[in-house]
Amino acid sequence: xxxxxxxxxxxxxxxxxxxxxxxxxxxxxxxxxxxxxxxxxxxxxxxxxxxxxxxxxxxxxxxxxxxxxxxxxxxxxxxxxxxxxxxxxxxxxxxxxxxxxxxxxxxxxxxxxxxxxxxxxxxxxxxxxxxxxxxxxx
Amino acid sequence: xxxxxxxxxxxxxxxxxxxxxxxxxxxxxxxxxxxxxxxxxxxxxxxxxxxxxxxxxxxxxxxxxxxxxxxxxxxxxxxxxxxxxxxxxxxxxxxxxxxxxxxxxxxxxxxxxxxxxxxxxxxxxxxxxxxxxxxxxx
Amino acid sequence: xxxxxxxxxxxxxxxxxxxxxxxxxxxxxxxxxxxxxxxxxxxxxxxxxxxxxxxxxxxxxxxxxxxxxxxxxxxxxxxxxxxxxxxxxxxxxxxxxxxxxxxxxxxxxxxxxxxxxxxxxxxxxxxxxxxxxxxxxx
Amino acid sequence: xxxxxxxxxxxxxxxxxxxxxxxxxxxxxxxxxxxxxxxxxxxxxxxxxxxxxxxxxxxxxxxxxxxxxxxxxxxxxxxxxxxxxxxxxxxxxxxxxxxxxxxxxxxxxxxxxxxxxxxxxxxxxxxxxxxxxxxxxx
Numbered sequence: 001x002x003x004x005x006x007x008x009x010x011x012x013x014x015x016x017x018x019x020x021x022x023x024x025x026x027x028x029x030x031x032x033x034x035x036x037x038x039x040x041x042x043x044x045x046x047x048x049x050x051x052x053x054x055x056x057x058x059x060x061x062x063x064x065x066x067x068x069x070x071x072x073x074x075x076x077x078x079x080x081x082x083x084x085x086x087x088x089x090x091x092x093x094x095x096x097x098x099x100x101x102x103x104x105x106x107x108x109x110x111x112x113x114x115x116x117x118x119x120x121x122x123x124x125x126x127x128x129x130x131x132x133x134x135x136x137x138x
Numbered sequence: 139x140x141x142x143x144x145x146x147x148x149x150x151x152x153x154x155x156x157x158x159x160x161x162x163x164x165x166x167x168x169x170x171x172x173x174x175x176x177x178x179x180x181x182x183x184x185x186x187x188x189x190x191x192x193x194x195x196x197x198x199x200x201x202x203x204x205x206x207x208x209x210x211x212x213x214x215x216x217x218x219x220x221x222x223x224x225x226x227x228x229x230x231x232x233x234x235x236x237x238x239x240x241x242x243x244x245x246x247x248x249x250x251x252x253x254x255x256x257x258x259x260x261x262x263x264x265x266x267x268x269x270x271x272x273x274x275x276x
Numbered sequence: 277x278x279x280x281x282x283x284x285x286x287x288x289x290x291x292x293x294x295x296x297x298x299x300x301x302x303x304x305x306x307x308x309x310x311x312x313x314x315x316x317x318x319x320x321x322x323x324x325x326x327x328x329x330x331x332x333x334x335x336x337x338x339x340x341x342x343x344x345x346x347x348x349x350x351x352x353x354x355x356x357x358x359x360x361x362x363x364x365x366x367x368x369x370x371x372x373x374x375x376x377x378x379x380x381x382x383x384x385x386x387x388x389x390x391x392x393x394x395x396x397x398x399x400x401x402x403x404x405x406x407x408x409x410x411x412x413x414x
Numbered sequence: 415x416x417x418x419x420x421x422x423x424x425x426x427x428x429x430x431x432x433x434x435x436x437x438x439x440x441x442x443x444x445x446x447x448x449x450x451x452x453x454x455x456x457x458x459x460x461x462x463x464x465x466x467x468x469x470x471x472x473x474x475x476x477x478x479x480x481x482x483x484x485x486x487x488x489x490x491x492x493x494x495x496x497x498x499x500x501x502x503x504x505x506x507x508x509x510x511x512x513x514x515x516x517x518x519x520x521x522x523x524x525x526x527x528x529x530x531x532x533x534x535x536x537x538x539x540x541x542x543x544x545x546x547x548x549x550x551x552x
Contacts, residue, residue: 045213088156
């Protein structure tokens with residue numbers, strides 16, 4: 001896996017740390033992560049909040065893109081996140097697998113499947129990343 | 139404003155509590171909320187994480203819809219969340235305002251603008267909610 | 277393949293007829309179609325117009341859903357169409373393949389890949405269909 | 415209104431000509447267009463095909479962006495088109511009004527409302543355009 005570039009905010013203090021997102025694997029082609037379900041990730045009716053699926057998708061696509069383009073002097077920032085919710089999750093893990101669909105000079109596009117611990121599809125995301133030259137000094 | 143229905147998980151223990159989302163106003167036509175920026179909501183480079191915009195949009199659209207249809211014996215669940223990121227936010231608040239574009243029998247559609255404390259547009263979301271009869275006993 | 281239900285407007289007089297969309301295969305799991313590129317499908321710079329990818333995705337997802345639910349007394353109507361454009365097409369065919377990701381009681385979700393005649397990915401679509409009881413007399 | 419740049423395919427021979435799209439107004443802030451409904455724009459059940467809303471949104475956002483950036487030596491190409499369908503249209507015009515939400519160096523974002531002749535909201539679109547330097551010789 002490409003090395004993760006150093007960052008100003010330590011990982012455990014970011015949103016990923018707040019939510020407990022675990023990044024398990026990342027390459028320019030695919031990436032995987034998961035998050036353990038608990039009340040702090042739910043909406044008031046006891047289901048995992050839709051924003052959690054969006055967040056884990058955004059994190060996985062961002063890290064995989066950023067790691068892949070870093071050695072070329074580029075950074076990656078999110079442009080859009082389209083997530084459809086298919087089945088509620090109430091316990092276990094949200095398991096997310098990302099497939100890279102496009103690696104362009106200025107944009108990368110990922111599609112992500114979110115499944116529960118029984119392997120059932122619970123949400124799908126499409127994340128578009130902008131790839132830009134790294135600012136001087138960054 | 140319509141009364142918020144009672145919920146199994148107390149508000150402060152949900153994702154909204156985790157992120158610090160404040161709901162400020164909700165009617166069937168519009169709704170508003172905000173979240174105070176801090177490291178725990180950021181990605182590793184110090185910008186507010188894209189998932190935060192998605193999450194606050196999802197919360198606001200969900201609450202406003204759920205409150206409006208509750209007296210008709212209905213519940214609201216998220217179907218999709220499409221968010222585009224326009225300008226990074228690093229401090230202050232993310233301020234989100236929702237406008238209801240469609241109130242159908244089975245779906246409601248909201249468009250949301252996210253601005254920073256200088257009033258600059260930082261992200262836009264479209265959230266589609268499914269409206270369904272409340273299960274017996276719920 | 278499920279039989280296509282009879283329709284008030286003859287196929288060749290609809291948008292599919294106007295654009296020349298060919299439906300090649302449809303099951304509840306997957307579907308395929310294509311359209312031959314010509315000037316009448318292009319934007320002014322000679323590339324296939326983005327609306328063509330949206331249109332063929334909408335047609336394929338609609339037909340496959342409608343055919344699958346017809347015997348249960350249901351109809352299918354489009355709820356949303358999210359299409360990302362990846363690579364321009366200037367000649368040959370736009371070849372579209374659809375994969376059903378969700379078959380719910382009230383919504384079906386399809387993901388579609390659009391490729392050129394060299395097999396390169398040119399666009400991706402996500403289409404959500406609403407499934408509703410057929411009106412009396414229809 | 416900014417002048418439309420010259421194009422290799424004459425307007426009336428493009429998809430806009432095929433569908434009968436009329437561009438009524440375009441500035442860097444807003445744009446308007448419409449299309450007269452007829453069978454050739456419908457799906458088999460007699461409603462305007464979802465792809466028509468996508469197509470007119472794509473055309474309006476593309477033209478308005480292209481015209482605005484042309485004098486800076488830039489071109490505009492579609493990146494994504496997210497359209498939600500709210501109410502069927504069977505006759506009259508589809509009237510589309512576009513509002514520019516973001517004018518960045520590399521992307522522009524438009525939101526578009528589609529209404530029928532009674533002024534009822536029938537669909538909404540979000541179109542993201544990529545803005546790039548014009549190729550040499552173009």
